Amino acid sequence: MMILQVDQGRGGFTLIEVLIASVLMAILLVSVGFFFTNIIKQSDVVDDQTRAMELARQGLEEIRTQSIMSLPMGQSSIEEIDKYNRYYVVSGVDSLYPTARHIQCFVYWRGASGADTLSFSSVF
16 A cells, blocks of 8 residues: 655645735736826827927017017917917007017917917017
8 A cells, every 4th residue: 555645845836825926916017007108198298398388489589580560469370380389469568668569479289188388478
């Protein structure tokens, strides 16, 4: 008669240990996925804002090259540039400075975070 001897020192992982490890790994991977998705979205938002700032600055520089007195008072027509829209508002500054003009350049767009707007202004 043969007796089987079980070695108690060589144990494997139980099914519960494997399931717990799998659940923890899944939670970790989902968290990392959400983190990188959020980073990419925030990067898109910053890219949109940077492009809008560039367009607003460029718009003020274009106006600077024109004769300020030839600019009509009020809002200009809307200019479409890629997914951005830009317009200007020209107003007087003060009766003490009749030749000075307050110029506001507005840029608005629909980006990764929804509708957004940005404006720069200057006195010429």
